[in-house]
Amino acid sequence: DAKTTQPPSMDCAEGRAANLPCNHSTISGNEYVYWYRQIHSQGPQYIIHGLKNNETNEMASLIITEDRKSSTLILPHATLRDTAVYYCIVRVSHTGYSTLTFGKGTMLLVSP
Amino acid sequence: EAQVTQNPRYLITVTGKKLTVTCSQNMNHEYMSWYRQDPGLGLRQIYYSMNVEVTDKGDVPEGYKVSRKEKRNFPLILESPSPNQTSLYFCASAGPMLDTQYFGPGTRLTVL
Numbered sequence: 001d002a003k004t005t006q007p008p009s010m011d012c013a014e015g016r017a018a019n020l021p022c023n024h025s026t027i028s029g030n031e032y033v034y035w036y037r038q039i040h041s042q043g044p045q046y047i048i049h050g051l052k053n054n055e056t057n058e059m060a061s062l063i064i065t066e067d068r069k070s071s072t073l074i075l076p077h078a079t080l081r082d083t084a085v086y087y088c089i090v091r092v093s094h095t096g097y098s099t100l101t102f103g104k105g106t107m108l109l110v111s112p
Numbered sequence: 113e114a115q116v117t118q119n120p121r122y123l124i125t126v127t128g129k130k131l132t133v134t135c136s137q138n139m140n141h142e143y144m145s146w147y148r149q150d151p152g153l154g155l156r157q158i159y160y161s162m163n164v165e166v167t168d169k170g171d172v173p174e175g176y177k178v179s180r181k182e183k184r185n186f187p188l189i190l191e192s193p194s195p196n197q198t199s200l201y202f203c204a205s206a207g208p209m210l211d212t213q214y215f216g217p218g219t220r221l222t223v224l
Contacts, residue, residue, distance in 0.1 A: 043116070043202050043215030044155070100156040100213060 006090045010106040012082075018075040020106050022088030025069040030092050033064060035073045036100070037084040044087065044102070047073065079109045114139045116216035118203050124222045125193060133219050134189045135203030138165040143172070143206040146178065148199040155202070158160070161186055193223040 005023040012018040024033065034049040035079075048055055048062045055062045061074040075082055089107040116137045125131055137144065145160035147170075157170030162182040175197055177189040186205075190197060203216040 041200065041218060041220075043204075043217055044173070044213075045215070046212040051209065100157075104154060 004090055004103055006086070006103065008104065008107045009109070012075075012078045012108060012110050014080055014112050015077055016102050016111055018078040018082065018108055018110070020073040020086050020088075020108065021070065022073070022074075023070045024088070024090045026092050029070050031090050032092070033062065033068075033071045034089040035060070035062065036087045036093065036102070037082075038087070038105070039081075039084040044100075047086075053112070073082065078108075080110050080112065082108065083110045084108060116203055118201075118216040118219050120219060121217065121219050124224065126188075126224050127194055128192050131190050131221075133182055133190075133194060133201060133221070134214060135186045135188065136184050137186075137203075137205040137214070138184065139205060139207065139214065140183065141207050141214075142183065142207035143208075143213075144180065145204045145206075145216075146176070146186070146188050147202045147204065148172065148197075149202065149218075150199050156175050158188070179213070195223045198213075198223050199223065 010069050031047050032051050035047040036044045038044045048057055049058050049066055050062045064071045085105040085107050089100055119134045122197055142163045146158040147155045149155045156172045158172055158176050159170050159178040161167045164183050167178050167180055174211055201219045204213040206213045
């Protein structure tokens with residue numbers, strides 16, 4: 001699976017959009033971009049995933065660049081409860097061996 | 113409510129005393145997995161199971177055993193716990209497409 005690079009930490013004001021970047025320059029054509037988050041010591045929570053088109057669900061939007069070498073997770077109106085570590089993971093979907101390789105992620109702090 | 117449950121949530125034990133951490137999911141998922149999380153090392157996979165009676169080693173299986181006799185349950189067994197197994201443990205499950213994994217709330221284990 002391709003390696004990802006994320007900033008170690010980011011700050012965001014409550015109510016503003018949080019834009020979390022991820023670089024995955026070695027991504028291959030059949031690899032998807034997944035985002036999970038982990039609120040302090042709780043189990044990781046799936047947010048969204050995509051292959052090459054932008055995706056949106058009730059939690060967030062995922063913007064993938066045309067060359068697929070980077071992506072941005074957007075939380076449109078961040079709340080205090082969005083404070084968490086956000087993990088960007090690149091892996092082949094539908095694989096029989098399904099390890100999620102979590103890196104260090106980005107610690108997002110949402111402040112009042 | 114769809115969920116993954118783990119028990120116990122907290123456990124303090126002594127070296128060499130066999131213990132079992134239970135994991136159960138109510139989503140009829142075929143895939144289940146165990147991870148451990150340690151500061152600075154992130155989440156690492158211990159064992160996973162693609163179906164009943166089918167288990168395989170993850171990245172850090174030494175010192176652990178698992179069994180999968182029923183689809184809903186995937187217990188983690190430490191036959192002779194040691195202090196280096198002090199960690200936060202997560203169980204996870206996924207449906208047939210393996211696209212998203214659902215994590216349990218975690219079990220914090222301390223081995224003295």
